[in-house]
Amino acid sequence: MKNKISKAVFQAAKFLLILLFTYTGISKLSGHKQFAAQLSMQTHLAPISLFLSWFLPLVELLTVLFILFKPTLITGLLMAAFLMTAFTMYVAGMLLFKNSLPCSCGGVIAQMSWKEHLTFNLFFMCLSWTAFIYHFKQRTKTH
Numbered sequence: 001m002k003n004k005i006s007k008a009v010f011q012a013a014k015f016l017l018i019l020l021f022t023y024t025g026i027s028k029l030s031g032h033k034q035f036a037a038q039l040s041m042q043t044h045l046a047p048i049s050l051f052l053s054w055f056l057p058l059v060e061l062l063t064v065l066f067i068l069f070k071p072t073l074i075t076g077l078l079m080a081a082f083l084m085t086a087f088t089m090y091v092a093g094m095l096l097f098k099n100s101l102p103c104s105c106g107g108v109i110a111q112m113s114w115k116e117h118l119t120f121n122l123f124f125m126c127l128s129w130t131a132f133i134y135h136f137k138q139r140t141k142t143h
């Protein structure tokens with residue numbers, strides 16, 4: 001029973017991560033001009049804002065592709081965990097130091113307050129690390 005619940009949580013985590021990164025990646029690319037402008041307004045990111053404006057959504061979509069296919073699943077889950085950790089640290093930094101800056105996230109997520117965004121990111125960060133650890137443990141059991 002416990003294994004069935006763990007597997008169901010893992011499948012739900014994969015689905016949610018795919019949904020999140022597909023949505024944010026496409027949203028950032030479809031509103032690329034605005035996304036790049038928001039990044040350039042952030043002093044510490046301004047020098048690399050053009051690079052990041054293409055790199056981040058492409059990495060998000062690559063993460064989705066890696067999660068979708070079994071041979072690359074572990075890499076995709078690790079990418080998701082690292083991305084969510086980085087994004088969470090960034091939002092926490094904004095809350096601590098510069099909460100008046102615009103959010104450079106995509107779509108509906110950009111409408112969240114910084115505190116809501118931090119909670120959202122913490123949830124997805126924990127979800128992604130949980131999925132990665134679960135899959136890693138399952139993989140090592142079978143090898």
